[in-house]
Amino acid sequence: MALTPFFGLNYYGGSVPGDLTDDGAKFTGRDRLAIDRMLHALATSARHRYSSDSLAQPEVPTVTLGTGGGLPGGASYTYCVTFVDASGLESLPSEEVTVTTPAVLVEPDEPLLDEADTGQLPQGLYFFALTAIRGAEESPLGTQTSITTSDDNLGVTLTMPPVPAGATSFQVWRMNAQDVGWTRVAVVPAVEGGTYTDDGSVAANTNVDNPSQMPPATNLGVAIYAVNVQLSAADAAKVTSGQIAAWRVYRTETASAYPEDSLVHHVIDRDDPSDTGNPALPLVTEWDDEGDILTSGVPPLASTQMVIAPYVFDHVDVLPDAAGYPSFYPLVYQSRLYAKIGSGWTRLSDVDTGDGSGGSGGGGAGTPPIIYNQAVAATTWTISHGIEGIPAVQLYDDNYNQIDADVHVDLGVVTITCEIPTTGFARISFN
DSSP: OEEETTTTTTTOSSSSEEEEOOOOTTEEEEEOOOOOHHHHHHHHHHTOOOOOOOOOOOOOEEEEEEEEEOOSSSSEEEEEEEOTTTSSSSSOOOOOOEEOOOOOOOOOOOOOOEEEEEEEOOOEEEEEEEEEEEEEEEEEOOOEEEEEOOSOOOEEEEEOOEEETOOOEEEEEEEEETSSSSSSEEEEEOOTEEEEESSSSSOOOOOTTTTSSSSSSBTTTTEEEEEEEOHHHHHHHHHHTTSSSEEEEEEEEEOOOOOOOOOEEEEEEEETTTTOOOSSOOOOOOOEESSOOBBBBBBOOOOOOOOOEEEEEEEESSSGGGGGOOOOEEEETTTTEEEETTEEEEEETTOOOOOOOOEEEETTTHHHHHEEEEEEEEEEEEEOOESSSOOEEEOOOOOOOOOOEEEEEEEEEEEEEEEEEEEEEEEOOOO
8 A cells, every 4th residue: 555645646647656747737627527536436435544643733823913903902812723624623722822902092181271472363262172192093082171362363382281091192172162163283292291382373173064173072993903813933834835724713802711703714815916716825824803703613622633634545466346446436556547437447647648549469458448538529439549359448428427329349440429529538448
């Protein structure tokens, strides 16, 4: 016995065990169908034997806090990841890792107000208030305070209050007693005791329904955080090498306690810059949780022992009686891959040659069958094989279904006549 890796098919079209050059053309058309059927035959047959190794649970992933998502601030999120194999078996979860989003910004206190000697503000009663800003997040409007200027063409100097935790700047808001609403005046650095003078150069808001001039009633941009989950270098190598079929990300807000809906993503995304979904490309090794909706699923509590199960093809010295084997079951004979198609064995490495050649000389026991490919629909197939003897002929359509047709055998030539133009292939064997 020898091991042939899953979907590897070392002997498909090759003459040296273990050698395989994938030119991208093997797994199309009838080849692809033949492979699928062979794998199904192996998977469902009692003859299917394999050796297995269990993949260890993933190592603890790296999580990095970012913005641009929908995770609220002021919360802690715990993650773990698992691996999934081609059969859907899932590994034990990695150890947990936790990340905390910054606390929600609170509104600032009122600023201190003083009349400035110069400016463009008309005399009157003015209200001022501040909001705190951090990135895309803005707090509700803070406590209002007011001042009445003594004359026209003056300004108002604001002295900033203590800075709310995490704030990077203040938004200054102004409203005159006669104004229709608040006016955004300026954004200034969040420095306690810093000053800003409103000289009236920003015109008062004239549109009470202008959304850009409405102070936040609640915290804006709370749900702005994202978490990047990245596999360890060792696990990334397993993904790149194709040892796993997918990986899963679980999230909980209570460490070591995962509710029924804890699965945040089943990662089957490919490292595919052209976005073609090509399954030959490796899986991505990192994924951004932008507050995605959790779905049904919890990390497994017991190992389901992931299996890397190479198929074991029987290597035989003489092709056995095919009657005891399921359809499309593969064997390796004389370093060639055969499968049971119909009632006998077909050498699959010859399926797509299309040349109809089969050597010369007498046909007898041990003469390999000839596979003739009729790629263009025709009512008459003429096959020159150059072998003495009376062969047995089996006909198949492109889906490997047996078809009926008139078969006439002459010396070295087989003529097949179909009722309608047909494509497919013929298996010509000599007993």
